[in-house]
Amino acid sequence: MSKLGYDDTPLLPGEQWQVHDFRRPQPRVVAPGKECCQPPADAVILFDGSNLSGWTGRDGDAAWKVENGYMEVVPRTGNISTRERFGDCQLHLEFACPTEIKGESQGRGNSGVFMMGLYEIQVLDGYDNPTYADGITASVYGEYPPLVNSCRPPGEWQTYEIIWTAPRFSGVDLVSPAYLTLLHNGVLVHNHVELMGPTGHRNVYPYQAHAPTGPLMLQDHGDLVRFRNIWYRPIGTYDQE
Numbered sequence: 001m002s003k004l005g006y007d008d009t010p011l012l013p014g015e016q017w018q019v020h021d022f023r024r025p026q027p028r029v030v031a032p033g034k035e036c037c038q039p040p041a042d043a044v045i046l047f048d049g050s051n052l053s054g055w056t057g058r059d060g061d062a063a064w065k066v067e068n069g070y071m072e073v074v075p076r077t078g079n080i081s082t083r084e085r086f087g088d089c090q091l092h093l094e095f096a097c098p099t100e101i102k103g104e105s106q107g108r109g110n111s112g113v114f115m116m117g118l119y120e121i122q123v124l125d126g127y128d129n130p131t132y133a134d135g136i137t138a139s140v141y142g143e144y145p146p147l148v149n150s151c152r153p154p155g156e157w158q159t160y161e162i163i164w165t166a167p168r169f170s171g172v173d174l175v176s177p178a179y180l181t182l183l184h185n186g187v188l189v190h191n192h193v194e195l196m197g198p199t200g201h202r203n204v205y206p207y208q209a210h211a212p213t214g215p216l217m218l219q220d221h222g223d224l225v226r227f228r229n230i231w232y233r234p235i236g237t238y239d240q241e
């Protein structure tokens, strides 16, 4: 591993880059504006800041801390997932990385937003913190860097607006892949990108047939990352054969 990434990982399909390629260009920095985003009338609230009753953890109930209207990772208690399962959606959430800067690259303010429990949109303190491009904040981990780096400084609340199209399967066969559009702090960072498959470290995984709905999962990567104001709106129906 070089300081910022790897040169011994698989080539990404259809790309000139390897997974976590240290040579892949860094996204340009764009400073975001100030404000966003209360839930609209038809939103399904996944976390309103009061409790984690809608979430499960490794040993049953979610063991993360809730205080002052946010949840915070309790390291080594594991990832947490919504009881709610959903497919195509518009999803909003807010996160904040620790004010106190600890670590560098992937070791600073790392968490993750896993759509359907499988497809990670990276959460990281990517403010003045170089790392491999496909692992910076708002990357589709190991697949796509964001179009730009629109991070706020550590400690400040940041937003993701996710437009998600779930993959479709017929039996064990992939009919259509997952698609993602993402705004980070109101700035477009992915425009209907086609996911190559479930995300992972140092690898790209092939699609494997799964249910048309799944949970939202948040990652315990050992850092004290906070989340608040999490809601989604379903798009269309999830009926499929």
Ligand code: MG
Pocket: 110, 111, 112, 122, 123, 219, 221
């Ligand atoms: Mg992560």
